[in-house]
Amino acid sequence: MAAYIVKRVLQIVLTLFVFLTIVFFLVNAQPGDISRLYSLDPNLPPETRAQMQELFGVNEPLWKQYLVHLKNTLTGDLGVSFSLYPRTVADVIKERLPRTLVLFLTATVVSFYLGFGLGKIIAWRRGGWVEYTSTLGGVTLYTVFTPWFGLMMIWLFAFKAGWFPIGKFLDPVVWQDAPSDANTVFNLMLATAVVLSLITFCVFLVTSKKRLGMARVLQAGIIAVSVLIVVGVWLSSGVGYLAWDIVKHMVLPIATLTLISFAGTMLLTRNSMLEVIREDYVLAARAKGLPEKAVRDRHVARNALLPVVTSFVFSLAFAIDGGVIIESIFSWPGMGQTLVAATVSEDLPLAVGTFVFVGLFVLLAHLAADILYAYLDPRVRY
Amino acid sequence: MIVDTGPVPNAPSLWRVRLGLAGRSLKQNWSLFLRTRIGILGLVIILFYMLLALAHPILMNTVWDERIYDPVIGFAFDETQQPAPPSLAHPLGTDPLGRDILSQLMFSARSEFLLGLLAAVVTVCIGTMVGATAAYFGGLIDMLLMRLADIMIMMPGISILIVLSALIEVGHLELALLIGILSGFGGTGVVLKSQALSVVVKPYIEAARTSGGGTLHIILVHVVPNLLPLSFLYMMFTVTSAIFSEAVLSFLGLLDVRMSWGLMIHTTESAGYLLQVGEYWWLIFPASLSITLLCSSFYLLGRSLDEVVNPRLRRI
Numbered sequence: 203m204a205a206y207i208v209k210r211v212l213q214i215v216l217t218l219f220v221f222l223t224i225v226f227f228l229v230n231a232q233p234g235d236i237s238r239l240y241s242l243d244p245n246l247p248p249e250t251r252a253q254m255q256e257l258f259g260v261n262e263p264l265w266k267q268y269l270v271h272l273k274n275t276l277t278g279d280l281g282v283s284f285s286l287y288p289r290t291v292a293d294v295i296k297e298r299l300p301r302t303l304v305l306f307l308t309a310t311v312v313s314f315y316l317g318f319g320l321g322k323i324i325a326w327r328r329g330g331w332v333e334y335t336s337t338l339g340g341v342t343l344y345t346v347f348t349p350w351f352g353l354m355m356i357w358l359f360a361f362k363a364g365w366f367p368i369g370k371f372l373d374p375v376v377w378q379d380a381p382s383d384a385n386t387v388f389n390l391m392l393a394t395a396v397v398l399s400l401i402t403f404c405v406f407l408v409t410s411k412k413r414l415g416m417a418r419v420l421q422a423g424i425i426a427v428s429v430l431i432v433v434g435v436w437l438s439s440g441v442g443y444l445a446w447d448i449v450k451h452m453v454l455p456i457a458t459l460t461l462i463s464f465a466g467t468m469l470l471t472r473n474s475m476l477e478v479i480r481e482d483y484v485l486a487a488r489a490k491g492l493p494e495k496a497v498r499d500r501h502v503a504r505n506a507l508l509p510v511v512t513s514f515v516f517s518l519a520f521a522i523d524g525g526v527i528i529e530s531i532f533s534w535p536g537m538g539q540t541l542v543a544a545t546v547s548e549d550l551p552l553a554v555g556t557f558v559f560v561g562l563f564v565l566l567a568h569l570a571a572d573i574l575y576a577y578l579d580p581r582v583r584y
Numbered sequence: 585m586i587v588d589t590g591p592v593p594n595a596p597s598l599w600r601v602r603l604g605l606a607g608r609s610l611k612q613n614w615s616l617f618l619r620t621r622i623g624i625l626g627l628v629i630i631l632f633y634m635l636l637a638l639a640h641p642i643l644m645n646t647v648w649d650e651r652i653y654d655p656v657i658g659f660a661f662d663e664t665q666q667p668a669p670p671s672l673a674h675p676l677g678t679d680p681l682g683r684d685i686l687s688q689l690m691f692s693a694r695s696e697f698l699l700g701l702l703a704a705v706v707t708v709c710i711g712t713m714v715g716a717t718a719a720y721f722g723g724l725i726d727m728l729l730m731r732l733a734d735i736m737i738m739m740p741g742i743s744i745l746i747v748l749s750a751l752i753e754v755g756h757l758e759l760a761l762l763i764g765i766l767s768g769f770g771g772t773g774v775v776l777k778s779q780a781l782s783v784v785v786k787p788y789i790e791a792a793r794t795s796g797g798g799t800l801h802i803i804l805v806h807v808v809p810n811l812l813p814l815s816f817l818y819m820m821f822t823v824t825s826a827i828f829s830e831a832v833l834s835f836l837g838l839l840d841v842r843m844s845w846g847l848m849i850h851t852t853e854s855a856g857y858l859l860q861v862g863e864y865w866w867l868i869f870p871a872s873l874s875i876t877l878l879c880s881s882f883y884l885l886g887r888s889l890d891e892v893v894n895p896r897l898r899r900i
Contacts, residue, residue: 217735337622345824345879349835350872357861523742527832541743542836545750557747564738
């Protein structure tokens, strides 16, 4: 296992270098250089332009620029944003990365469980109306024009029903005399979420060997108790109402992203289940008189999980793209919205910096998924 | 000793046998395809949009006045205010700039089809060649191509296209090529390679090699044709992603195109009608629904073809 992880990490690092190289040469293939963006004025004296070029280092040979680019990217120096002027790109990213992480991770985990659970059920009822409606619904959600879907969600649940705020990250009125700033509260929320998911993971790990009914009760009990404790701590902390404001803004984007990305998992689980059902051990499990639910959840679903996880690794990039679109529709100030906004306003340093981080994010997500896969399937630990 | 005695008398010629076999397998596959139902639904939607696309030039030349109905520079002089609600003259109303929505919809359908087709052809050409070469040669070439595929798969496509649109002018042609390269060297190539692996170990490949067939000849004549059913399947999925990417990018206003479904919603957004879904439904629904329907129909078609092509999914 350790050797496998080391090998994957090395591959990822190599991929990262290739990625950074591609980004560098893409930007460098442009006519002119970055100093032109600062000095569009045709009346600028040539000496000033030369001075500027020297300042930016664009008169150096290409390989030297490339090395500087690598060094700067790796040390986190991504330049200064044009559109948010005195702020550096690294500063903007530091603020917005956690927001994307929350959106993406929550939606991914929820959609994976939802997709797997529903896929299990529809595979068990092949041929009925359940199959056709769920396939049609799944495909529609999977291929729906995401901006329109997000818009419909905003219109229905925020504009007409008024249950949720229309986009954005927080309500400035609520935060007027807040005791602490949004980033602090949000990072605390992030920490809470991490602790909660760790607890959930451990509970599932421990109870997975127990009998089915027993395991369900234990899981539900422990998770409910820890959720209650967390809610209690937040309520007594004094910033609970601020956290609640952020949560209210989070619900709609997360729900939308979950809805568009769960369908792929659901459809694939169904196909994978249908392949496993034909195996002899499923027949054996049925023959020895196990209840259908036990056959489905313990014998078929466990083995059907592997191809689903593989494709899940592939679909990470899809989910991140979905996140980019959803963020710009909901004005959620994360990496995706920053990427689009920077591109539209031609803020090249910010666009490239964000893109590098989105790439880095995908690489890390891949690494995590690979390790998970190696844990699930002993055969890949060669 | 084998003596070539010439063609057997009264035997049907080779091409007729081949044609008969192809016809039989087509018939069998068609009946399998009919049983999937969702594929038929997809096919009907695609045909509907094809008819729309084909009808546009005819309508423009006969019934529709060019000054009023041109999808890009037309103006509905017959309406007193823009955007005008649906009427007999303008079945889907007009947009905030006074252009006929139905005409825009039909005009864009053609470019969506062309874009999808081009992206799919580029993807499949690259993917098939990558898959066949990687499987045939193995070793270093295989490793290089597959590591490249790893990188391509990890790339978030929409984000790349967004950044690229800041750097270069991206129109329909460039978009199709970019999508083709991304998915041909990426996911499609990997899937086709795994199929090609089972082809290159077949005895007839060995036979072709011993009878002196060149590498290129073997790959093109013996390996690639056996990948075609799967390639065709992946064309459908590429069309979906091409139409989707085009719609998203032009919705964000990043594409250099004259008219497209995404651009129609972009126009609605920049004119400020985006949240007035109830009052101005014709500004949002026709274009969005078209994108969704066409994307899903190609996807549905692909899925039902998958059930035909993939023996493991066939019903017992």
